Amino acid sequence: MIAPAVTSILIEPRTPEDSGFDLWRNFARNLLLSGTLPDLVDFHDAHDAPSPSLGLLPPNPPAPQIRPHSSKLPHVPKSFLDDAFFAAHHRSPHRWNLLYRLLWKLQRDKNLLHIEVDPWVSEFRSLSRQVRHDLHKMHAFVRFRKVQDRKGEHFIAWHKPAHRILALATPFFAERFAVMRWTILTPDNSVSWNPATRSATFGPGADRSQAPAEDELEHLWQTYYSSIFNPARLNPSVMRSHMPVKYWSTLPEIDLLPSLITRANSRVASMVFTQQATPSAQPFVPTNATLTMLQQALSACQGCSLFHYATQAVTGRGPSTAALMLVGEQPGDKEDLAGEPFVGPAGELLRRACRELDIAPDALYMTNAVKHFKFVQRGKLRIHKNPAQSEVNACRPWLEAEIQALKPKVILCMGATSAKALLGGTFALMRDHGHPVSTRYCDETIATVHPSAILRTGDKAKAQDLYGMMKADLAMAWSRSRRPHVMDVKSESRLSRSSP
């Protein structure tokens, strides 16, 4: 008897960022509908295959034109597609065949994916897990180096992921570093981000020598890692799993390890104690950092427990030349999802006031006293919850570092939380709003009512009064921020209290 012929299929991604998953899906759907047994098909990957020009494989075989045995669409559980999507980025040359085998078997056994001891299922899960793990590592370990080229600042990173995950990792960096021009080089492919068009362009792979080895940020990375280095983790096996040896050569903090290890024992005790006693962002805040560096570092903050629940830390936004800094309380629901301050209803009201005063909101630097959203979950809703004083205190080092980097002429605190953070606990908003105060943060620190408080006010006339108050204070803060020299600052003692 003649053995049936095996169909050989080449998965040949069309672009550098394409994993080939969609191609495989099309082939697999046709094969399944035509009843092709897994043993009668052999997928190859253009990445792994010998060059087609050598004639060992047909260059691009047409999708098998086998008449379907059944017109029923294949049964594909979502959890299969999710894991298959990640597994497709794995380097294993067998992944396409494995995926087709599973897909075939799934048509006959709908519970297959729950049978963890099935060797195919377990290999499938393992591929997906390894890719997700690699992605996580890439998000954590990519380090950009700054170079100046003819278009200005350019941040370039070299990274060697275990799998072909650059396209998967790109949205993370695009979101975090949307306003910077950056490029990530990997041996497989590369990606460049254009902040003007907010678009990523993929290109060919690159050699490590094409990336700059060091830059002026090196020192900052080292300080940063030295300050967030957690000696309690000084267990070599734990460290290896957090920071695989293959990444070590690209991490500047490695130079610091010997001295960190020496200092570790004494630091463990004091850190454990301090951690319990007072939550603080301090260990996560790089010293003498620019606003860009602070924005990058913020996402790693675990200075208090709020980072556990929020989607992301929300950094300040605005030009690094802004003379007026607005400090809100904390991000709300919309800000938490968007990653930008004042983009929800309170932000809308604030922007309306700006428009009415002829102030371009984009000329202001907007930030918050607390960088993570605090809320209670009620069904599908996330209801804003006031931050505790300990959380405001924990987060203050970020605000202080932002002020130090921006050096605004005037700070306008929006609402009692931020006023108390910068003006001290005895500050009374309704009594003291609109009075410029010289604090250690800024020669003119002013407070006003928070736009959310206006929105919460049920009484229309009262809301109007509060809106007028916010507008008047904003107008005053704006005009003072535009004066060439700050004079006539009322002294703190006028308000009979001291700034923190």
Ligand code: URA
């Ligand atoms: N309220 C704030 O205090 N800050 C924001 O960013 C949004 C709402």
Ligand code: SF4
């Ligand atoms: Fe860090 Fe502030 Fe977030 Fe707390 S709220 S984790 S201190 S950024």
